Amino acid sequence: MGRYVARRLLQMIPVFIGTTLLIFLMVHVLPGDPIKALWGDKAADPAQVAVLRHKFGLDLPLWQQYTNYMADLFQGKFGETFGGRQVSDLMAESFPVTIRLALVAFVIEVVLGITLGVFAGLKAGKAVDTAVLIFTLLVISVPVFVLGYIFQTVFATELGWVTPSVQDSEDFTQLILPGAVLGSLSLAYVARLTRTTISENVRSDYMRTALAKGLPRRRIVGVHLLRNSLIPVVTFLGTDIGALMGGAIVTEGIFNVQGIGQQLYRAVSQGEGTTTVGIVTVLVIVFLFTSLIVDLLYAVLDPRIRYA
Amino acid sequence: MTTLEKTANVPEPRSADDASTPLLEVRDLHVEFHTREGVAKAVNGVNYTVDAGETLAVLGESGSGKSVTAQAIMGILDMPPGKIPQGQILYRGQDMLTMSGEERRQIRGRKIAMIFQDALSSLNPVLSVGYQLGEMYRVHQGLSKKDAKAKAIELMDRVRIPAAKERVGDYPHQFSGGMRQRIMIAMALALEPDLIIADEPTTALDVTVQAQVMDLLAELQREFNMGLILITHDLGVVADVADKIAVMYAGRIVETAPVHELYKRPAHPYTRGLLDSIPRLDQKGQELFAIKGLPPNLTRIPSGCAFNPRCVKAQDVCRTDVPQLHQVTEPDGAALPGRGSACHFWKETIHG
Numbered sequence: 001m002g003r004y005v006a007r008r009l010l011q012m013i014p015v016f017i018g019t020t021l022l023i024f025l026m027v028h029v030l031p032g033d034p035i036k037a038l039w040g041d042k043a044a045d046p047a048q049v050a051v052l053r054h055k056f057g058l059d060l061p062l063w064q065q066y067t068n069y070m071a072d073l074f075q076g077k078f079g080e081t082f083g084g085r086q087v088s089d090l091m092a093e094s095f096p097v098t099i100r101l102a103l104v105a106f107v108i109e110v111v112l113g114i115t116l117g118v119f120a121g122l123k124a125g126k127a128v129d130t131a132v133l134i135f136t137l138l139v140i141s142v143p144v145f146v147l148g149y150i151f152q153t154v155f156a157t158e159l160g161w162v163t164p165s166v167q168d169s170e171d172f173t174q175l176i177l178p179g180a181v182l183g184s185l186s187l188a189y190v191a192r193l194t195r196t197t198i199s200e201n202v203r204s205d206y207m208r209t210a211l212a213k214g215l216p217r218r219r220i221v222g223v224h225l226l227r228n229s230l231i232p233v234v235t236f237l238g239t240d241i242g243a244l245m246g247g248a249i250v251t252e253g254i255f256n257v258q259g260i261g262q263q264l265y266r267a268v269s270q271g272e273g274t275t276t277v278g279i280v281t282v283l284v285i286v287f288l289f290t291s292l293i294v295d296l297l298y299a300v301l302d303p304r305i306r307y308a
Numbered sequence: 309m310t311t312l313e314k315t316a317n318v319p320e321p322r323s324a325d326d327a328s329t330p331l332l333e334v335r336d337l338h339v340e341f342h343t344r345e346g347v348a349k350a351v352n353g354v355n356y357t358v359d360a361g362e363t364l365a366v367l368g369e370s371g372s373g374k375s376v377t378a379q380a381i382m383g384i385l386d387m388p389p390g391k392i393p394q395g396q397i398l399y400r401g402q403d404m405l406t407m408s409g410e411e412r413r414q415i416r417g418r419k420i421a422m423i424f425q426d427a428l429s430s431l432n433p434v435l436s437v438g439y440q441l442g443e444m445y446r447v448h449q450g451l452s453k454k455d456a457k458a459k460a461i462e463l464m465d466r467v468r469i470p471a472a473k474e475r476v477g478d479y480p481h482q483f484s485g486g487m488r489q490r491i492m493i494a495m496a497l498a499l500e501p502d503l504i505i506a507d508e509p510t511t512a513l514d515v516t517v518q519a520q521v522m523d524l525l526a527e528l529q530r531e532f533n534m535g536l537i538l539i540t541h542d543l544g545v546v547a548d549v550a551d552k553i554a555v556m557y558a559g560r561i562v563e564t565a566p567v568h569e570l571y572k573r574p575a576h577p578y579t580r581g582l583l584d585s586i587p588r589l590d591q592k593g594q595e596l597f598a599i600k601g602l603p604p605n606l607t608r609i610p611s612g613c614a615f616n617p618r619c620v621k622a623q624d625v626c627r628t629d630v631p632q633l634h635q636v637t638e639p640d641g642a643a644l645p646g647r648g649s650a651c652h653f654w655k656e657t658i659h660g
Contacts, residue, residue, distance in 0.1 A: 204429065205424065205426060205429040205430040206429065206430055206431060206432040206433070208384055208424070208430070209430045209431065209432070209495075210432070211384045211416070212382050212384050212416060212417065212421070212422045213416065213417040213421075213443065213447075213495065214413050214414065214415070214416035214417030214418055214447070214448065215413075215417075215443065215447055216413065216447070219443075219447065223435075224432050224435070227432070227434045227435065228432070228433070228434055231434075301434065302433075302434055303433075303434060303436075303479040303481075304433060304434075304479070304481050
């Protein structure tokens with residue numbers, strides 16, 4: 001177990017270097033000159049451009065830019081934005097917002113997704129099952145920005161239950177609507193995955209044994225069935241945490257949530273390399289760690305799995 | 309035991325003088341499955357009784373309805389597609405088919421327990437055996453987790469699992485096949501039920517382990533004076549432990565007999581065929597006998613005697629009339645107790 005974790009942590013190093021390099025190169029090949037773009041439509045002053053270029057290290061060869069960046073990163077420095085702010089400050093400000101949003105989305109996804117899946121799976125082939133299948137199909141096939149605007153129009157503008165945009169991200173009631181939109185796609189997948197594993201496991205021999213033991217139905221479903229059926233669902237949920245945090249760009253835009261997605265969008269559109277690479281790096285780390293935790297959780301849920 | 313006090317709402321616990329009503333009586337039980345291909349009649353009028361301390365062996369091919377009957381008794385049939393259109397299952401004189409779901413649950417595991425064939429798939433793979441054994445006490449007797457674990461260790465000792473204390477936290481896949489089947493037996497035994505239904509308990513085991521497991525089961529049965537229904541297709545297993553045998557074919561009992569009489573003088577051509585198909589050392593080198601044909605499709609059971617297409621003795625009457633379970637007698641007319649045969653020509657089969 002300890003050796004397994006150590007090996008997984010070591011494996012993260014090449015993955016980490018690879019992803020940062022890739023992002024670095026991709027930002028570089030973006031069309032347009034980010035420094036000149038700071039002047040907008042006006043003609044840029046070549047002298048000032050050269051000063052700024054030097055300040056951000058953009059006059060150096062690409063490999064040197066990368067090594068400089070990595071050297072700074074290992075000292076905990078994420079660099080500066082063009083506006084002169086520390087990227088680390090920027091992230092400290094917007095990551096908690098995104099984490100809160102992702103958390104709300106995650107809770108909605110888990111509670112609703114698993115509940116729907118369990119009911120559909122237990123009543124496979126019945127009306128409940130069909131209803132869940134149709135509902136999830138709809139959610140999967142409607143793009144998230146369409147869903148976002150529909151929710152915004154219906155629940156905020158028409159019904160007035162919530163504010164159309166998030167003013168205070170610490171108020172969880174304001175995050176419910178964007179959270180539901182953000183989590184909707186995963187919710188549908190979780191519901192379908194749960195439904196499949198439940199309807200498979202419900203016919204298994206150990207379920208018959210549990211019944212023959214005279215256990216109450218609550219216990220049969222809650223202990224014997226769920227423990228077995230949730231193993232694949234947990235895997236999906238684990239990898240989904242990273243996806244929820246990185247994939248909130250559209251949702252944050254619609255509901256004006258000042259989270260990491262907004263910052264990333266701004267950084268990419270302005271060609272601000274340091275911010276883009278910084279944010280993506282953190283997202284990559286989140287992703288790597290959640291998948292490690294999921295793999296470890298696997299052994300807790302399924303004793304047949306052993307780490308070597 | 310506290311078990312007995314806590315079950316006031318279920319029939320009286322076993323007592324020695326309770327001789328008039330059998331422990332379990334199955335009366336004219338029918339079970340059918342409604343499938344897309346039609347109605348499969350899995351059980352068509354089964355009758356049998358089991359008394360305390362008695363072992364009934366139910367014998368038959370796959371699909372003869374022996375397991376379905378057992379599942380109907382346990383109340384673990386999938387309904388739908390399963391359906392019980394008629395019949396009674398009397399536990400100590402009370403019809404279980406008319407009981408509420410909760411009443412039946414109280415009987416399951418506590419009064420009537422079941423041992424399944426494949427212990428690996430029948431035990432929950434993600435729960436430790438200690439948990440699964442202890443669950444019986446926690447649910448039915450409300451014991452604490454700690455006490456239930458102690459009881460689980462005691463049970464594992466009783467079915468002779470070595471180092472029970474160290475192994476109580478292990479998972480089913482960490483045990484060998486024989487040990488797993490012992491755990492299944494321990495689980496069925498946990499609350500000292502009146503009746504145990506063992507559905508092919510040794511089929512998945514190799515021969516030496518089979519004998520050990522059967523001996524253990526027989527010994528525990530004697531110790532607790534339990535009734536035992538042993539479902540099997542292995543004639544060798546039956547001879548040692550059973551008191552009486554019911555042979556099933558296409559959802560009906562075709563022959564009943566005390567165990568040794570059946571081996572000596574079968575009164576039904578199907579039973580005879582089964583006995584003849586046991587490999588024998590003194591006939592080494594000769595072709596092994598096999599009953600011709602296949603078991604019938606349960607959605608289209610042949611008219612008359614269901615065995616007629618495969619029977620060497622079949623006459624016209626066998627294709628038209630369903631034979632009743634006749635009382636089997638000696639040639640002079642003296643009744644043979646406990647013997648019955650559902651064959652029009654049982655006399656010829658047993659005596660000539």
